[in-house]
Amino acid sequence: MAMIPWRGRTLPVATLTSLREEMNDLLSRFWSHTSEPFGLAEWSPALDVSETDDAVLVHAEIPGIDPKELDIAVVGNTLTLRGEKKSETEQEGTNYHRVERRYGAFTRSLRLPAAVDAEHVTAKAAAGVLEIRLPKREEAKAKRIEIKAD
Amino acid sequence: MADPIDVPVETNHNPLQPPESYFVPATDVYETADGLTLVAEMPGIRPDGLAVTVEENVLVIRGAPGPEASDGEVLLKEFTAGEFYRAFQLPADYDTERIEAGLRQGVLTLTLPKSERLKPRRIEVKVE
Numbered sequence: 001m002a003m004i005p006w007r008g009r010t011l012p013v014a015t016l017t018s019l020r021e022e023m024n025d026l027l028s029r030f031w032s033h034t035s036e037p038f039g040l041a042e043w044s045p046a047l048d049v050s051e052t053d054d055a056v057l058v059h060a061e062i063p064g065i066d067p068k069e070l071d072i073a074v075v076g077n078t079l080t081l082r083g084e085k086k087s088e089t090e091q092e093g094t095n096y097h098r099v100e101r102r103y104g105a106f107t108r109s110l111r112l113p114a115a116v117d118a119e120h121v122t123a124k125a126a127a128g129v130l131e132i133r134l135p136k137r138e139e140a141k142a143k144r145i146e147i148k149a150d
Numbered sequence: 151m152a153d154p155i156d157v158p159v160e161t162n163h164n165p166l167q168p169p170e171s172y173f174v175p176a177t178d179v180y181e182t183a184d185g186l187t188l189v190a191e192m193p194g195i196r197p198d199g200l201a202v203t204v205e206e207n208v209l210v211i212r213g214a215p216g217p218e219a220s221d222g223e224v225l226l227k228e229f230t231a232g233e234f235y236r237a238f239q240l241p242a243d244y245d246t247e248r249i250e251a252g253l254r255q256g257v258l259t260l261t262l263p264k265s266e267r268l269k270p271r272r273i274e275v276k277v278e
Binding site: 007046047048049050051052053055059061062063064065066087088093094095096097098099101113125127128129135144 | 167168177178181182193216223224226228255
């Protein structure tokens with residue numbers, strides 16, 4: 001870079017700060033442009049998890065998703081839910097005023113609080129809510145310990 | 151064509167008052183050649199807990215959930231399911247008399263056809 005001879009004049013501060021502001025603005029606009037466009041944002045269903053003495057219950061919000069197209073897998077202590085929420089078929093000339101629903105494929109894994117019997121897991125869906133019941137393994141069930149008092 | 155806009159709760163003079171606390175259902179609104187469609191997600195809503203009313207172009211949807219199966223100790227609670235409520239101001243171009251509603255898998259779909267007078271009409275020309 002060539003050395004600029006300093007002739008004893010100071011550069012006006014205003015031009016420097018506005019240049020810096022301009023660069024900041026340009027950079028922030030650049031970064032925001034590369035944030036996920038709508039529709040590709042990560043989405044996964046909301047879950048409610050509760051635990052009883054003999055089972056773990058997982059409820060998932062899946063409105064508008066066909067339960068038959070869901071993939072539920074239990075590997076060890078991890079439950080994985082996989083599926084896709086498809087948008088209704090678009091006709092030609094549809095004009096969207098508002099899109100608030102989230103769509104797309106999702107995968108969600110959950111670490112279970114207790115060892116479960118993968119063979120006897122049941123799932124049922126009603127009104128857009130999926131209920132998965134994972135019975136606990138014998139050894140994971142809460143056991144009442146009797147205290148013998150003399 | 152104007153968008154349906156959310157009516158602020160305070161100025162809402164409809165017969166279905168909002169409940170104390172509620173969730174706002176995520177809603178898609180789109181328009182086709184035939185009319186307006188609103189698709190609202192209301193997971194966990196039972197059909198008898200659902201109410202849809204239209205008065206003076208204000209559309210109100212309200213849904214009550216089924217009883218909660220509250221067994222056991224809650225470990226994670228992310229649900230936005232609970233009582234749902236939302237009010238929309240509809241533009242005047244739609245025929246609110248002929249609104250249709252369907253509930254499936256926790257999704258409420260409302261369709262409103264365009265008012266007849268706004269549809270392009272073919273005018274027959276009688277030729278003598």
